[in-house]
Amino acid sequence: xxxxxxxxxxxxRDGRVVKGVNFVGLRDAGDPIECAKRYSQEGADEITFLDIxxxxxxxxxxxxxxxxxxxxxxxxxxVGGGVRVVADVRTLLLxxxxxxxxNTAALQNPDLVADASARFGSQAIVVAIDAKRVSAQGxxxxxxxxSHGGRQATGIDALVWARKVCELGCGEILLTSMDRxxxxxxxxxxxxxxxxxLASVPVIASGGVGGPEHLLEGFVEGFADAVLAATIFHxxxxxxxxxxxxxxxxxxxVRLTEPH
Amino acid sequence: MSVPPRxxxxxxxxxxxxxxxxxxxxxxxxxxxxxxxxxLRGFDRIVVPGQGAFRDGAAALEAGWRTPLLEALHxxxxxxxxxxxxxxxxxxxxxxxxxxxxxxxxxxxxRFPKNLGCDPKTGAPLKVPHMGWNQLSAASSLLxxxxxxxxxxxxxxxLHTAAGVAxxxxxxxxxxxxxxxxxxxxxxxxxxxxLAQGPLLAVQFHPEKSHHAGARLLRSFLRPEAASAQ
Numbered sequence: 486x487x488x489x490x491x492x493x494x495x496x497x498r499d500g501r502v503v504k505g506v507n508f509v510g511l512r513d514a515g516d517p518i519e520c521a522k523r524y525s526q527e528g529a530d531e532i533t534f535l536d537i538x539x540x541x542x543x544x545x546x547x548x549x550x551x552x553x554x555x556x557x558x559x560x561x562x563x564v565g566g567g568v569r570v571v572a573d574v575r576t577l578l579l580x581x582x583x584x585x586x587x588n589t590a591a592l593q594n595p596d597l598v599a600d601a602s603a604r605f606g607s608q609a610i611v612v613a614i615d616a617k618r619v620s621a622q623g624x625x626x627x628x629x630x631x632s633h634g635g636r637q638a639t640g641i642d643a644l645v646w647a648r649k650v651c652e653l654g655c656g657e658i659l660l661t662s663m664d665r666x667x668x669x670x671x672x673x674x675x676x677x678x679x680x681x682x683l684a685s686v687p688v689i690a691s692g693g694v695g696g697p698e699h700l701l702e703g704f705v706e707g708f709a710d711a712v713l714a715a716t717i718f719h720x721x722x723x724x725x726x727x728x729x730x731x732x733x734x735x736x737x738x739v740r741l742t743e744p745h
Numbered sequence: 746m747s748v749p750p751r752x753x754x755x756x757x758x759x760x761x762x763x764x765x766x767x768x769x770x771x772x773x774x775x776x777x778x779x780x781x782x783x784x785l786r787g788f789d790r791i792v793v794p795g796q797g798a799f800r801d802g803a804a805a806l807e808a809g810w811r812t813p814l815l816e817a818l819h820x821x822x823x824x825x826x827x828x829x830x831x832x833x834x835x836x837x838x839x840x841x842x843x844x845x846x847x848x849x850x851x852x853x854x855x856r857f858p859k860n861l862g863c864d865p866k867t868g869a870p871l872k873v874p875h876m877g878w879n880q881l882s883a884a885s886s887l888l889x890x891x892x893x894x895x896x897x898x899x900x901x902x903x904l905h906t907a908a909g910v911a912x913x914x915x916x917x918x919x920x921x922x923x924x925x926x927x928x929x930x931x932x933x934x935x936x937x938x939x940l941a942q943g944p945l946l947a948v949q950f951h952p953e954k955s956h957h958a959g960a961r962l963l964r965s966f967l968r969p970e971a972a973s974a975q
Contacts, residue, residue: 582956
């Protein structure tokens with residue numbers, strides 16, 4: 486049976502982890518490769534790098550980070566941020582990314598999803614959706630998709646967009662609740678479940694995790710295939726292995742790391 | 746210290762070989778990327794990796810890889826097929842009607858059906874691609890019963906035997922002895938996750954992405970004697 490996945494996410498700018506990762510004994514907490522190695526040793530099922538570099542130089546640094554990480558970290562790597570055209574996808578895949586996430590570019594040019602999926606296979610293409618609840622209280626729930634790192638409203642309904650990107654051929658959806666992101670209040674479970682139920686492809690829940698119980702909710706109430714979290718792992722309060730033991734005890738099927 | 750096995754990494758032009766090359770090196774291989782079909786000779790090990798589309802793999806076979814790969818499969822060099830490298834052993838795939846695989850293993854490559862059911866623990870619907878870590882059952886000792894490996898695929902290999910369609914069991918390959926389903930995985934349905942036939946091992950999952958379990962398998966493939974002595 487397929488295990489539910491736990492995915493730590495590292496924000497990277499100009500080749501460095503933006504928010505320091507608080508690992509005991511890590512020589513360089515800002516080094517994305519060191520962090521990724523540590524997470525994979527602790528049982529992370531995949532690692533996601535999201536590049537938030539503003540400059541062209543920063544982006545080219547990302548390619549080097551991906552190449553070094555893929556050499557040393559033998560779990561799947563998803564890389565996103567700044568992907569504009571098919572050539573960007575190709576560059577990241579050739580340097581060792583297993584999956585490439587696209588967000589704004591897919592909204593501006595949905596054909597990019599179809600082209601990249603046809604060229605590299607659906608399994609390599611992730612569409613990241615940043616969604617914000619726009620319905621008033623008491624109204625039927627609605628979420629709008631935002632682009633440009635959440636700065637720009639698109640007028641597109643998140644559920645409609647999720648269905649569309651599945652039709653276009655993406656292999657996975659990375660779904661972030663903008664309302665919950667950074668709050669520590671837990672995922673937007675209604676959003677997650679609605680998308681997970683309509684999407685034909687796996688859905689990764691993101692945004693709002695404050696503790697292991699939120700990951701459990703993401704699976705059991707949100708129907709997520711995978712859960713992504715950053716802060717709870719980075720701040721050193723929760724280890725991936727410990728979180729997995731908790732989920733296992735709660736009846737969720739996870740890959741418990743083998744003794745090595 | 747023994748000499749690292751010279752390992753041909755077959756480059757069918759399907760994309761990134763970086764991860765699989767690094768993982769093989771970490772497991773002790775002397776990796777040589779082979780992009781020219783006529784040079785696939787004299788190696789200690791052959792690895793046919795693959796991600797991407799069956800049609801592109803079949804096109805690479807037409808472009809010159811068919812004969813050297815079939816010769817290798819009929820030879821005695823241990824050969825590891827990964828993902829599309831496993832699927833290309835079959836004659837055809839539902840992914841690309843009309844595209845010709847190697848036809849070395851009897852059966853065909855099929856797409857996961859719709860409505861695979863739900864995860865029994867969380868109730869979430871099962872999705873395609875089958876993406877993530879899954880546990881093997883009915884696995885050979887080399888692969889490890891209950892071991893988790895990383896899968897990412899929408900199509901799976903359906904092995905045919907004299908008795909009909911089989912997930913488990915043994916079948917005759919054309920002039921090359923019997924093929925065995927070496928492991929089963931479950932994703933709504935049970936499917937053949939690995940097959941073995943003489944010096945051939947083919948796996949649907951990605952050892953190069955399967956952390957310690959994958960590294961152990963690659964070491965065993967490269968040095969069976971060292972692995973069994975551990």
